[in-house]
Amino acid sequence: MLEKTFDPKSTEPRLYASWEASGAFAPSDNPGAEPFSIVMPPPNVTGSLHIGHALNSTLQDVLIRFERMRGKAALWLPGTDHAGIATQMVVERQLAQDGNINRREMGRAAFLAKVWEWKAESGGKIVHQLRKLGASCDWSRERFTLDDGFSQGVRKAFVTLYNEGLIYRDKRLVNWDPHFQTAISDLEVEQREVDGQLWHFAYPLADRSGEIVVATTRPETMLGDAAVAVYPDDERYKHLVGKQVILPIVERMIPIVADAYADPEKGSGAVKITPAHHFDDFQVGTRHDLPMINIFDEFARINENAPQAYRGLDRFAARKKVVEAVQDLGLLRGTETVRHVVPHGDRSGVVVEPFLTDQWFVNAEVLAQAAIKAVVEGDTVFLPKQWEKTYLDWMRNIQPWTISRQLWWGHRVPAWFGPDGVIFVEETEDGARDQARAHYGRDVPLAQDEDVLDTWFSSALWPFSTLGWPENTTDLERFFPTNTLITGFDIIPFWVARMMMQGLQLMGRVPFKRVFINALVRDASGAKMSKSKGNVLDPLALVDEFGADALRFTLTAMSGAARDIKLSRQRVEGYRNLGTKLWNATRFAQLNDCAREAGFSPDRTMMPLNRWIIGEMVRTAKTVTIALADCGFAEAADMLYRFIWNVFCDWYIEMIKPTLSGADIAARDEARAVTAWVLDITFKLLHPVMPFLTEELWAKTSDLGAPREQQDFLMTASWPQLAESLIDPAADVEIGLIIDAISEGRSVRQELNVPPSARPPLLVVDASERQRRTLKASAPLVAQLLRVSDVRFVSVVPAGAVSYVIAGATLALPVAEFIELTAERARLAKEIGNLGAEAEKLFRKLSNEDFVARAPEQVVEDSRERLAETKIAKSKLEAALARLLAVLH
Structure with a gap:
């Protein structure tokens, strides 16, 4: 007999340990089973799982449990990402707190040893947390992006792409993070709108015949100016093109050039050109063969290319000193306050500098072509389809991908430099030495590139390197391409696009057949969760309070949101009640001796109520099956909730009670058998979403009546396949x-x-x-x-x-004798009036184009939802009032 309540705290760890020990998480070794594979988006080894991870992991587990029960060889391959810059940041911060220790003082080897210690601690915590959520991934195949096999794949990929001319080294402008002293990609740059100053400087003409005024928000960069540009057809400056101006402070002669980049409608129509410190200026400099004068070091301090008085100054101290010097020279022509966009590092939070440096690049434009075609032609599909546009827009406007990072934690670039700077790219140092020996005719000293590769370069190989590539393993043959990728919309350009490019280039096939994009989890009011706001919901705290199943069902049910999920503790508590409802219904069935009947066949039932619930069960199974097969997680959860709570518990259980306690033995036996049958099917359908509760119910009802088709775990039981002929329209x-x-x-x-x-x-x-x-x-x-x-x-x-x-x-x-009709009419009229006023207020707000355009998207959506709810409530009360008026008249 079931206990009165389900205890997740004691049951969940016990069940998970049993599942894992049994080997049930591994894919079936049946050669006839259809392969179905998912690779887990590897969480970073930088701490704990957050609620977004919980959503993503839950949906993957729902899908893998579903396909496993459908008899497929279902592989969910887990792992973690070394997360270069993020992990290095965490460890550096810890070292600073522990004793103001600097990694450069420690040296590379000692620092990396510390990071590996952190990885062991953090990675183990993440795996533990995934287990608490019920993740049924195959831990025997767990991977890490810096493990030996994966590292071999990264080196292979780099060398292959280099030999194909798709990776190259070049001196170009990159986004430089002075805090970490490393290049970062465009995607790691956060554009922030800030208040600033716009200074107008006069540059004297070299022949002393006048001056030309330029405006800048970054005065310190003038120390690296290489020209002044004017629009070719600007009549104000045509006569100056080709002349020289004297760069203030530096006293260097720089030319006036004609270039369409200069906008005659903005400012003075003349712009200073600093090719080494502005991306647009770099293009102008390239077109006019201007010198690239880098005035910053890697810490964004002024270097030796600037006048002595400024060397060693931080960029912002230099800014102040430059403005003062220009003012002292009498060349400051004005200052104005402006609001403008300034790039910041998304990890460090400091202002990013365009920085001229030697870096490794991938020719992403070439790689993108096949990846675009694959999505356009449907080889890989996005669900919901709207995210396809995000992917294609990014790919069609892709820029060269900077893949080198000036960090220590990560995959070292497999390139070695000879004494004269010649580069040898090989998978191993021995291979590089062989290549160098052939080049020089003798052994020479080689130095490996100090840089590491962008984390996204290695994680782009995740769908196939986790399966053993570059070796031709059994897993790679059986499970690649993977079937489904479930991930967040925020990393479509970071990760999804790059996996597509690498998969098609290195494997000749798309890495996954479909991509399901899950929404972003926000708090109950729609605000982004952050520690500073105090609105973070810790998934493990929710599991401890309500159980993993309650959180899993909540996230699954809410996953249908197009972009944002509004999560609250109350929602999790509400969905926990669904589990309680099913537990109580099962307990009721036990108390009433509901048991499976040997040879029971649902098509032979006689009572209309039983034939009705069987038909409802058939419809539910069909809807849930189709929904899960199509990643319609929310639709499946909604159908399960409706059936369990409303159809089965609220109606069938209540309506069958007289039969179960009645004298008609045949009717009673049929009701008991049908109830047991419905419960068995329900446990199966609900299992992917609420695995712990259903597994426990399955085990605790295993000895009731006739044996089930199989007595193993519910998670390995066969998925229900019910004939639609069981639906009885007359009973319905x-x-x-x-x-x-x-x-x-x-x-x-x-x-x-x-x-x-x-x-x-x-x-x-x-x-x-x-x-x-x-x-x-x-x-x-x-x-x-x-x-x-x-x-x-x-x-x-x-x-x-x-x-x-x-x-x-x-x-x-x-009802007239039970209510005060006149008072009730007044109450209804008042409530209808209040709802009407509220609806009118919301309608006016949403009709205001300025509100819709300026208000946060979530606020607008909330207003639309409240308007719809208000209209429905008003309509119901109006119908009630109409009924009452009919009584009064």
Whole structure:
């Protein structure tokens, strides 16, 4: 017998340990089983899992459990990412707190040893947390992006792409993070709008015939100016093109050039050109063969290319000193306050500098072509489809991908430099030495590139390197391409696009057949979660409080949101009640001796109520199966909730009680067998979403009646396949009439504030002969569930009765003696008026184009939702008032 309540804290660890020990997480070794594979987006080894990880992991587990039960060789391959810059940042911060230790003082080897210690601690915590969520991934195949096999794949990929001319080394402008002293990609740059100053400087003409005024928000960069540009057709400056100006402070001569980059409508129409410190200026400098003068070191301090007085100054101290010097020279022509966009490092939070440096690049434009074609032609599909546009827009405008990072934690670039700077790219140092020996004719000293590769370069290989590539392993043959990738929309350009490019280039195939993009989890008000706001919901704390199943069902049910999920503790608590409802229903079945019957066949049941619940079970199984197969997680959860809570518990269990306690033995036995059958199917359908509860219920009901088809874990049981011929339309009509009579009658009572203790009769006024027979036969049940005295058949609606129509039949409830009609009319009219005023207020707000354009997207969406809810509530009360007025008249 089941305990009174389900205890997740004791049950979940026990069940998970049993699952894992049994080997059930590994894919079936049946050679005839269809392969189905998912690779886990590897969480960074930088701490704990957050609620976004919980959502993503839950959806993957739902899908893998579903496909495993469908008999497929289901592989969910787990792992973690070394997360170069993020992990190095965490460890550096720890070292600073522990004793103000600097990694450069420690040396590379000692620092990396510390990072590996952190990885062991953090990575182990993440794996533990995934287990607590119920993740049924194959831990025997767990990978890490810096493990030996994966590192071999990274080196192979780099060398292959280099030999194909798709990786190259070049001196170009990159986004430089002075805090970490490393290049970062465009995607790691956060554009922030800030208040700043715009200074107008006069550059004297070299022939002393006048001056030209330029404006800048970054005065310190003028120390590296190489030219002044004007629009070619600007009549104000045509006569100056080709002349020289004197660069203030530096006293260097620089030319005036004509270039369409200079906008004659902005400022003075003349712009200073600093090719080494501005991306657009770099293009101008390239077109006009201007010198690239880098005035910063890697810490964004002024270097030796600037006048002595500025060397060693931080960029912002230099800015102040430059403005003062220009003012002292009498060349400051004005200052104005502006609001402008300034790039910041998304990890460090400091202002990013365009920085001229030697870096390794991938020719992403070439790689993108096949990746674009694969999505356009449907080789890989996005769900929801709207995210396809995000992917294609990014790919069609892709820039060279900077893949080198000036960090220590990561994959070292497999390139070695000879004494004269010649580069040898090989997978191993021995290979590089062989290549160098062939080049020089002798052994020479080689120095490996100090840089490491962008984390996203290695994680782009995740779908196939985790399966053993570059070796041709059995797993690679069987499970690549993977079937489904489930990930967040925020890393479509970071990760999804790059996996597509690498997969097609290195494997000749798309790395996954479909990409399901899950929404972003926000707090209950729609705000982004952050520690500073105090609105972070820790998934493990929610698991401890409500159990993993409650959190899993909540996230699954809410995953249908297009972009944002509004999560609250109350929602998790609410969905926990679903598990409690099913637990109690199963316990009720045990108390009433509901057991599986040997040879039971649902198509041989006789009672309409039983045939109805079997049909509902068939419809539920079909909808849930189709939804999960198509990644319709929310639709599956909604259907399961409706069936368990409303159909099975609220209606079937309540309606079958008289039969279970009645004297008709045949009817009682059939009800018991059907109840047991429905519970078995329900456990199976719910298992992917609520695995712990259902596994426990499956085990605790295994000895009731006839043996199941198999006595192993529920997670390895076969998925239900129910014939649609089991649906009985006649039973649907009959039971539907009873349910409608009760539910609509309850609505009338609730809307008109009829006291629960009141027992008016239910009057059947107008109904077909078949409907009359049904209502007469079920009269005791209807009377009990609707809380009426009895069911009577009359020809007219008497005075003081409220009528309602179901399936063409007119029913009525005499309520006048139980409520104060006039007061009730006034109450309803007042509530309708309040709702009308609220709806009008929301309508005016949403009709305001300025509000819709300027308000945060979430605020606008909330207003739309409230307007829709208000209209529905108002409509219901108006219907109730109309019923009441009919009584009064």
